Amino acid sequence: MKNEVGITVTKEENMPEWYGQVVVKSELADYSAVKGCAVIRPLGYALWENIQNYFNKRLKKMGVKNAYFPMFIPESFFAKEAGHIEGFAPEVAWIEQKSKDEERVAVRPTSETIMYDSYSKWIRSYRDLPLLINQWCNIVRWEVKDVKLFLRSREFLWQEGHCVFATEEECDKHVLEIIEEYRKVGEDLLAIPTFVGLKSKKETFPGAKYSYTIEQFMPDGKALQSGTSHNLGQGFAKAFDITFIGKDEKSHYPWQSSWGFSTRLLGGLIMMHGDDKGLVLPPRVAPTKVIIVPITNKKTPELNETVLATAKRLQNELNDSDIETHLDDRDNYSPGFKFNEWEMKGMPLRIELGPRDLQTNTCVAVQRNTGKKQIVAIAKIVAQVPVILDTIQQEMFDAAKQKTDAMFFTATDYNSMVKEIQNKKFALACHCGNAECEEKIKSETGGITTRCQTKEEVKKGDVCIKCGQPAAYKIIFARNY
Amino acid sequence: MKNEVGITVTKEENMPEWYGQVVVKSELADYSAVKGCAVIRPLGYALWENIQNYFNKRLKKMGVKNAYFPMFIPESFFAKEAGHIEGFAPEVAWIEQKSKDEERVAVRPTSETIMYDSYSKWIRSYRDLPLLINQWCNIVRWEVKDVKLFLRSREFLWQEGHCVFATEEECDKHVLEIIEEYRKVGEDLLAIPTFVGLKSKKETFPGAKYSYTIEQFMPDGKALQSGTSHNLGQGFAKAFDITFIGKDEKSHYPWQSSWGFSTRLLGGLIMMHGDDKGLVLPPRVAPTKVIIVPITNKKTPELNETVLATAKRLQNELNDSDIETHLDDRDNYSPGFKFNEWEMKGMPLRIELGPRDLQTNTCVAVQRNTGKKQIVAIAKIVAQVPVILDTIQQEMFDAAKQKTDAMFFTATDYNSMVKEIQNKKFALACHCGNAECEEKIKSETGGITTRCQTKEEVKKGDVCIKCGQPAAYKIIFARNY
Numbered sequence: 008m009k010n011e012v013g014i015t016v017t018k019e020e021n022m023p024e025w026y027g028q029v030v031v032k033s034e035l036a037d038y039s040a041v042k043g044c045a046v047i048r049p050l051g052y053a054l055w056e057n058i059q060n061y062f063n064k065r066l067k068k069m070g071v072k073n074a075y076f077p078m079f080i081p082e083s084f085f086a087k088e089a090g091h092i093e094g095f096a097p098e099v100a101w102i103e104q105k106s107k108d109e110e111r112v113a114v115r116p117t118s119e120t121i122m123y124d125s126y127s128k129w130i131r132s133y134r135d136l137p138l139l140i141n142q143w144c145n146i147v148r149w150e151v152k153d154v155k156l157f158l159r160s161r162e163f164l165w166q167e168g169h170c171v172f173a174t175e176e177e178c179d180k181h182v183l184e185i186i187e188e189y190r191k192v193g194e195d196l197l198a199i200p201t202f203v204g205l206k207s208k209k210e211t212f213p214g215a216k217y218s219y220t221i222e223q224f225m226p227d228g229k230a231l232q233s234g235t236s237h238n239l240g241q242g243f244a245k246a247f248d249i250t251f252i253g254k255d256e257k258s259h260y261p262w263q264s265s266w267g268f269s270t271r272l273l274g275g276l277i278m279m280h281g282d283d284k285g286l287v288l289p290p291r292v293a294p295t296k297v298i299i300v301p302i303t304n305k306k307t308p309e310l311n312e313t314v315l316a317t318a319k320r321l322q323n324e325l326n327d328s329d330i331e332t333h334l335d336d337r338d339n340y341s342p343g344f345k346f347n348e349w350e351m352k353g354m355p356l357r358i359e360l361g362p363r364d365l366q367t368n369t370c371v372a373v374q375r376n377t378g379k380k381q382i383v384a385i386a387k388i389v390a391q392v393p394v395i396l397d398t399i400q401q402e403m404f405d406a407a408k409q410k411t412d413a414m415f416f417t418a419t420d421y422n423s424m425v426k427e428i429q430n431k432k433f434a435l436a437c438h439c440g441n442a443e444c445e446e447k448i449k450s451e452t453g454g455i456t457t458r459c460q461t462k463e464e465v466k467k468g469d470v471c472i473k474c475g476q477p478a479a480y481k482i483i484f485a486r487n488y
Numbered sequence: 489m490k491n492e493v494g495i496t497v498t499k500e501e502n503m504p505e506w507y508g509q510v511v512v513k514s515e516l517a518d519y520s521a522v523k524g525c526a527v528i529r530p531l532g533y534a535l536w537e538n539i540q541n542y543f544n545k546r547l548k549k550m551g552v553k554n555a556y557f558p559m560f561i562p563e564s565f566f567a568k569e570a571g572h573i574e575g576f577a578p579e580v581a582w583i584e585q586k587s588k589d590e591e592r593v594a595v596r597p598t599s600e601t602i603m604y605d606s607y608s609k610w611i612r613s614y615r616d617l618p619l620l621i622n623q624w625c626n627i628v629r630w631e632v633k634d635v636k637l638f639l640r641s642r643e644f645l646w647q648e649g650h651c652v653f654a655t656e657e658e659c660d661k662h663v664l665e666i667i668e669e670y671r672k673v674g675e676d677l678l679a680i681p682t683f684v685g686l687k688s689k690k691e692t693f694p695g696a697k698y699s700y701t702i703e704q705f706m707p708d709g710k711a712l713q714s715g716t717s718h719n720l721g722q723g724f725a726k727a728f729d730i731t732f733i734g735k736d737e738k739s740h741y742p743w744q745s746s747w748g749f750s751t752r753l754l755g756g757l758i759m760m761h762g763d764d765k766g767l768v769l770p771p772r773v774a775p776t777k778v779i780i781v782p783i784t785n786k787k788t789p790e791l792n793e794t795v796l797a798t799a800k801r802l803q804n805e806l807n808d809s810d811i812e813t814h815l816d817d818r819d820n821y822s823p824g825f826k827f828n829e830w831e832m833k834g835m836p837l838r839i840e841l842g843p844r845d846l847q848t849n850t851c852v853a854v855q856r857n858t859g860k861k862q863i864v865a866i867a868k869i870v871a872q873v874p875v876i877l878d879t880i881q882q883e884m885f886d887a888a889k890q891k892t893d894a895m896f897f898t899a900t901d902y903n904s905m906v907k908e909i910q911n912k913k914f915a916l917a918c919h920c921g922n923a924e925c926e927e928k929i930k931s932e933t934g935g936i937t938t939r940c941q942t943k944e945e946v947k948k949g950d951v952c953i954k955c956g957q958p959a960a961y962k963i964i965f966a967r968n969y
Contacts, residue, residue: 040565040605042590044558049621052555074533077525078626078643084521102595103582105630109523114583114595124521134820140530145559145626149586162559339615 013347017283022227029277030156033286033352043151043161047270050352051157053294054273055164059143061196061292062166065188071139071168076122078144079112084120087246091119094213098150100161114147119214119239119265122169123247132252133173136261137181141168146269157274158231158488165269171244171261173251178262182238185266186219189234197272198289198404199223199279200411201233204459207482209442212265216240221268222458222483224411225278228431230458230485233275234268274488279407280376286353287376289403290396297325297332297392298349302342302361310362318360321370321388328389330396350375355399356392358383376403421472424484425452433485435461439471440479448473448484458483494828498764503708510758511637514767514833524632524642528751531833532638534775535754536645540624542677542773543647546669552620552649557603559625560593565601568727572600575694579631581642595628600695600720600746603650604728613733614654617742618662622649627750638755639712639969646750652725652742654732659743663719666747667700670715678753679770679885680704680760681892682714685940688963690923693746697721702749703939703964705892706759709912711939711966714756715749755969760888761857767834768857770884771877778806778813778873779830783823783842791843799841802851802869809870811877831856836880837873839864857884902953905965906933914966916942920952921960929954929965939964 014032018025030036035051047055063073079102085092099113115121122140130138143166154160168185172178186203193201206218215237223231244250244260253259280287290296301318303311318334325332333354335345342359349357359371369382372392376399383391418424418434428434429452438445438457449456460480469478495513499506511517516532528536544554560583566573580594596602603621611619624647635641649666653659667684674682687699696718704712725731725741734740761768771777782799784792799815806813814835816826823840830838840852850863853873857880864872899905899915909915910933919926919938930937941961950959 037606037609039558039602041558041560041562041593041602044560046558046606047556049553049555053553055556056554072530072534073537074530075528075536075645077520077522077527078628079522079525081522101584103584112522121520121522125518125527128518147559164556 013351014283014285018226018281022278025281025283026278027156029281029285029351035273035277035286036156038154038156043149043154045154045156045160045162047164050294051270051273054276054288054292055270057292057294058192058196058272059166062188062192065191066141066168069139069184069188070137071141071170073142074140075142075144076118076125078115080115080118080121082111082113084124085113087120088214088243090242091214098148100147100149115144116146116148117265117267118142118144118167119169119243120247123243123249123263126169126171127247127249130171130249130251130261133254136171136173136251137177138171139168139181140170141166155274155488157270157277163269163271165267167265167267170264171249172263173253173259173261175262178238178264182219182236182264182266185264186221186234186236189221189236189266189268192268192272193221193223193233193275194404196289196291197276197279198291198400198407199275200404200408202459202483204461204483205480206235206459207438207442207445207457208440209445210457212237212239214239214242215265216242220459223275223279224414224433224485225275225488226410227278228414228428228433228486230433230456230483230487231271231275231278232458232487233272234266236266237264239263239265271488280403281353284347285351287403288353288355290355290400293331293353293355295331295333295354296396297330297356297358298345298354299332299334299358299360300342300345300349301334301336302359302364303338304362307362310365313365314360314362317365317385321358321360321385324389325392328393330389330392356395358388374399374402376406418472418484424472425455428452428455428485433458433483435463435481436472436484437465437469437478438480438482438484439474439476441471441474441476444471444474444476454486455484456487458485458487494832495764495766499707499762503759506762506764507759508637510762510766510832516754516758516767517637519635519637524630524635526635526637526641528645531775532751532754535757535769535773536751538773538775539673539677539753540647543669543673546672547622547649550620550665550669551618552622552651554623555621556623556625557599557606559596561596561599561602563592563594565605566594568601569695569724571723572695579629581628581630596625597627597629598746598748599623599625599648600650600724601728604724604730604744607650607652608728608730611652611730611732611742614735617652617654617732618658619652620649620662621651622647636755636969638751638758644750644752646748648746648748651745652730653744654734654740654742656743659719659745663700663717663745663747666745667702667715667717670702670717670747670749673749673753674702674704674714674756675885677770677772678757678760679772679881679888680756681885681889683940683964685942685964686961687716687940688919688923688926688938689921690926691938693718693720695720695723696746697723701940704756704760705895705914705966706756706969707891708759709895709909709914709967711914711937711964711968712752712756712759713939713968714753715747717747718745720744720746752969761884762834765828766832768884769834769836771836771881774812774834774836776812776814776835777877778811778837778839779826779835780813780815780839780841781823781826781830782815782817783840783845784819785843788843791846794846795841795843798846798866802839802841802866805870806873809874811870811873837876839869855880855883857887899953899965905953906936909933909936909966914939914964916944916962917953917965918946918950918959919961919963919965920955920957922952922955922957925952925955925957935967936965937968939966939968 322334418436803815899917
């Protein structure tokens with residue numbers, strides 16, 4: 008039984024295999040017959056919707072509005088910003104031309120160009136700024152051949168914000184506000200320690216002045232870039248002829264930002280929190296917070312009815328208090344089967360209710376994250392459950408933080424740094440900031456990259472861990488997804 | 489001034505031109521540089537999000553779950569269901585092949601085939617049924633060249649539900665439940681009279697057993713097909729090898745339904761309710777229900793402060809009561825300019841508040857739909873506004889119903905029917921149900937089609953209005969979008 012429906016490897020011994028099994032067996036997502044593509048199943052999509060709901064509320068407070076732009080981008084648009092086309096050309100999917108009279112179009116790998124063409128029509132005066140727009144959509148990057156569910160696929164879902172400001176200062180400020188919101192999505196909602204920092208020059212978004220990133224550090228020793236916020240400077244404004252008349256009645260180029268995160272966030276969520284029984288979901292993002300499993304017994308049918316009626320009442324009370332609760336009253340599965348299934352799907356809290364519990368007017372609440380059981384008075388359930396859920400959320404973040412922190416070390420010697428990183432560690436080290444030096448590290452180590460700069464200042468005399476030139480910053484080195 | 493920012497034609501004299509101006513000038517949507525495609529601007533997208541929120545709640549109650557499937561469909565999938573490929577092949581956009589080793593793929597014109605391929609993996613037993621899945625996504629139908637914003641474009645947004653049932657009865661029931669939900673979206677949310685009925689054989693979805701439709705009838709005498717719900721029978725199950733083991737322990741083909749509506753709903757909304765000042769939004773779908781415009785006067789700056797403070801307080805009280813309210817406190821625009829702007833954008837209720845109103849502790853509430861003004865005590869605003877908004881919603885539906893009803897007539901003579909339809913009317917008439925007869929009407933009249941069957945039974949002796957053969961049903965004839 009276990010070998011069929013449970014996970015057949017441990018997270019420790021083979022994390023890639025474990026990951027694939029968890030995603031498929033918990034019914035988060037599935038492979039598809041279309042090369043490079045995946046299906047997001049209802050449980051996975053509900054997580055994405057919860058991230059959307061959380062983030063949409065934050066965007067509303069910031070005055071950012073959602074919109075939708077065409078998924079097709081004319082060939083000529085890509086060429087308008089030189090750095091941009093260089094970065095994206097190799098991975099673009101093109102539509103077969105039906106008529107040579109129409110320009111060749113690609114499926115969007117990102118939407119800067121198509122959006123900014125509209126912006127150039129809409130923006131006339133300083134009164135039209137800031138223009139703060141976000142879109143939720145699908146994106147295509149064709150180079151992917153082998154799907155890693157949520158982590159790499161030809162098509163994926165994301166949000167992309169594209170904002171326009173009158174001044175550099177406003178743009179800088181917004182880029183930082185967004186990356187801070189991303190950190191909150193990572194830490195407050197998903198309970199994952201989330202590092203914020205600047206990308207190196209080499210890892211900066213094609214066409215951007217600078218890029219901030221949120222990086223999350225997985226138990227298998229690989230970093231996950233989970234969201235980025237770019238200051239695009241005025242390059243796109245010049246390329247797409249976006250100008251505005253300022254209060255000084257003169258024409259100016261505005262400053263622009265773009266920022267995005269994707270369904271990849273779900274990959275981090277699974278890897279960080281999952282265990283050998285399956286998924287473990289932080290309560291804030293879980294679509295169902297509580298699963299009630301009635302413990303019925305064929306020998307006492309009259310008691311079963313009372314158990315089911317009480318379970319139903321508990322479910323209604325919890326749902327009425329906005330705590331999403333599911334009662335698993337299927338009569339063709341055993342309680343043990345149900346326990347396994349909901350553990351696999353990672354629901355944060357299970358409430359067990361049987362005939363004996365009725366005698367004491369209590370039930371048993373079992374935390375998914377730790378397995379901790381506690382007896383709760385039925386009369387106090389609506390007051391107690393939110394407390395337990397908050398505890399779970401905090402415990403999950405703390406556990407993840409402890410795990411992650413233990414994997415960091417400060418490196419001073421290049422060869423031992425490489426060895427430690429191959430051994431699933433994350434290194435803090437000084438680097439010269441030179442793109443060729445960075446590329447050399449990446450190629451000779453088979454994929455060690457810089458993730459994000461730390462705020463720690465480099466001291467005089469600090470030198471690059473690789474080339475010995477003066478250090479530009481202290482940065483995190485890691486393998487990555 | 490009026491000629492620049494206002495609408496330069498009346499709805500009566502030139503509805504297509506009026507429509508294009510309303511959509512662009514209210515900033516609902518815009519044309520794009522990409523052929524056949526459009527941009528949905530924040531106001532338009534907020535309407536779509538409100539439709540999504542309304543419908544998602546209904547789906548949740550029905551147990552339908554959202555998911556996401558790949559946008560790319562392998563060429564071989566289209567061919568599996570013969571009726572289906574015939575219907576869609578001409579309008580499909582294909583991706584340029586980068587390697588002959590990979591199968592050619594299309595961008596989805598609808599997702600039956602790609603979804604059912606997954607369903608065949610997921611469905612094993614009667615316990616897996618019903619499978620009730622919906623997705624919100626973008627869709628491409630390449631044949632469109634000239635965009636009509638929200639009504640016709642190469643790419644558009646929609647929802648598509650795809651459900652699987654053990655029995656024909658369950659499938660029939662669900663198809664009807666969905667079309668009833670669609671009617672509610674049309675009538676209860678969008679305040680548009682919405683007719684439900686079966687499509688003729690000729691207009692049935694490619695591959696379906698039968699199709700229900702919701703049809704809405706526009707003031708220019710054209711019908712708008714706004715949503716459809718199909719019983720697909722067992723054809724797709726056979727083509728995609730979807731089978732389940734029943735309680736009888738034998739293998740069976742299930743029954744399937746598919747159903748969808750699109751951003752086209754917004755086109756109907758604009759056409760039905762808009763007037764010569766612009767958009768008119770029913771309160772239930774409007775992203776902002778109330779616009780507060782403070783009437784300030786440069787000569788009395790000390791009073792202005794009190795006006796603004798009171799307006800701010802009103803805004804907070806209304807927002808706290810979940811009535812989305814915007815305070816337009818821009819100081820570089822006159823009240824008159826603001827009135828015009830918010831009338832153009834169709835917001836249901838305007839509250840004007842000036843120094844004189846403060847003396848009587850009242851404000852003026854102005855309905856967008858009728859222009860009706862009423863004086864409301866400031867102390868009663870939170871209680872009164874929901875009542876006024878409900879009145880507006882009902883008045884808008886009633887007005888639309890009256891307008892629509894007056895455009896219907898019962899036809900008994902073919903030539904006069906054609907003449908009346910060309911004269912912006914909708915005809916109820918008997919038809920034989922023969923596809924060739926229907927096609928003949930369409931081609932010889934330049935586009936008169938059947939919309940949906942009525943429930944009225946045909947009597948013995950009733951004959952087809954065109955060919956004189958025995959009538960199969962009474963059906964609505966109209967020109968259409």
